[in-house]
Amino acid sequence: MDLSRFPRRQYTEGFSAIEFLPNFTRALGGPKVWIKRDDMLGLAPGGNKTRKLEFLMGDALAKGADTLITCGAPQSNHCRITLSAAVKEGLKCRFVIEERVPNSYDPNASGNNFMYRLLGVEAITVVPGGTNMAEAMEKMAAEARSQGRKPYIIPGGGSNAVGGLGYVACAQELQQQLFEMGQPMDYVVVGSGSSGTHGGLVAGFLGNNIRIPLVGIGVSRDPSDQNPLVLKEAQAIMDLLQTGIRVPQEAVVSHGDWWRPKYSVPNPAMVEAVQMLARTEAILLDPVYTGKIMAGLIGLSRKGFFKPEDNVLFLHTGGATALHAYESVILGDPLAAK
Structure with a gap:
């Protein structure tokens, strides 16, 4: 292969x-x-998302992206590693967070939520469980385009x-x-x-x-x-x-x-x-x-x-x-x- x-x-x-x-x-x-x-x-x-992001970031950079958009649950490892890749490559990063368990997202929590703040996530939108995440990310991407950005959407889990x-x-x-x-x-x-x-x-x-x-x-x-x-x-x-x-x-x-x-x-x-x-x-x-x-x-x-x-x-x-x-x-x- x-x-x-x-x-x-x-x-x-x-x-x-x-x-x-x-x-x-x-x-x-x-x-x-x-x-x-x-x-x-x-x-x-x-973590495992690093392997996926090697190819996803290669594709994003080849397409001239300057902003990554992805999604996950509160405490998402995928969001954290995507943000790490964005920092490494000099890109901005935005998240859509799905509260699969109601009221589970705390922006001031420790763990990965702390890492989001430390690594400098640009924006986080929180949506209720069951939201169409592809549509929510596309909405965020449209907003980025309206600001002159070139967003690249990475699906949940990089999958x-x-x-x-x-x-x-x-x-x-x-x-x-x-x-x-x-x-x-x-x-x-x-x-x-x-x-x-x-x-x-x-x-x-x-x-x-x-x-x-x-x-x-x-x-x-x-x-x-x-x-x-x-x-x-x-x-x-x-x-x-x-x-x-x-x-x-x-x-x-x-x-x-x-x-x-x-x-x-x-x-x-x-x-x-x-x-x-x-x-x-x-x-x-x-x-x-x-x-x-x-x-x-x-x-x-x-x-x-x-x-x-x-x-x-x-x-x-x-x-x-x-x-x-x-x-x-x-x-x-x-x-x-x-």
């Missing part, structure tokens, strides 16, 4: 590390858990075919790393939300003949709703790359048992996962995404889906900045998170 014809900005030197987690593996009782540290990618302070190229590149990187390590993997576990990361890996695994089962853990939807989104994203990437490959439905697997009660709302399994990885390996997860994804890995292990002898790679997509907005939940009684 040739990515060289697409404009790209490079924000990370080298590959993100793959580490074995011996203490966590012992605490869990197997399988053997490894982690790919995409939380350590470039752009403050790292479109251009952004998905970042995780095709990740699949190629992973294939090279595992070859050099001489370490086969039985499964790769990835978060499945706006679908760009999961869909990009599905496309990258198929296109590069990587025959490792890819297990998605939903952070906002059950498989019946999530899998079609991932399939559509993977196919859009294949079409953009002109591979001629049709993505089969069975290539998309996700589990939806760990995201409830709602997107971004804590639950006890997430609290356990965040505490467990912090206290065994000193690695930080976030409450909205990686905490629930790791809760899925733990839950599937306890159900016997993963066997003790399996090697399972967890893709750490970042987001620890948001931990600071959830301190009382993470450090309190896990049952209080219900």
Whole structure:
């Protein structure tokens, strides 16, 4: 899969590390858990959106953009990293924030909301849950155009075919790393939300003949709703790359048992996962995404889906900045998170 014809900005030197987690593996009782540290990618302070933004920013700059417009929920990691990229490139950045949980946006909150202010977001518009975000961003873009700007709209999560190229590149990187390590993997576990990361890996695994089962853990939807989104994203990437490959439905697997009660709302399994990885390996997860994804890995292990002898790679997509907005939940009684 040739990515060289697409404009790209490079924000990370080298590959993100793959580490074995011996203490966590012992605490869990197997399988053997490894982690790919995409939380350590470039752009403050790292995360999966950096890979997507390398291609999205390449496209934006090639089109002469001077203002980025994107959207997300309160405490959005995607918004924070998009803003970081804008700062790096000397562009302005504006957000549309969707209050999926009513009254959840606090402009003076810590976590990513603090980072928005520190990094200098130009404008934030808050809209109620269920708003058509594409229309809301286009309205913001029209306002920017009326001011003589050249806006570039980035969808939520950076999830479109251009952004998905970042995780095709990740699949190629992973294939090279595992070859050099001489370490086969039985499964790769990835978060499945706006679908760009999961869909990009599905496309990258198929296109590069990587025959490792890819297990998605939903952070906002059950498989019946999530899998079609991932399939559509993977196919859009294949079409953009002109591979001629049709993505089969069975290539998309996700589990939806760990995201409830709602997107971004804590639950006890997430609290356990965040505490467990912090206290065994000193690695930080976030409450909205990686905490629930790791809760899925733990839950599937306890159900016997993963066997003790399996090697399972967890893709750490970042987001620890948001931990600071959830301190009382993470450090309190896990049952209080219900």
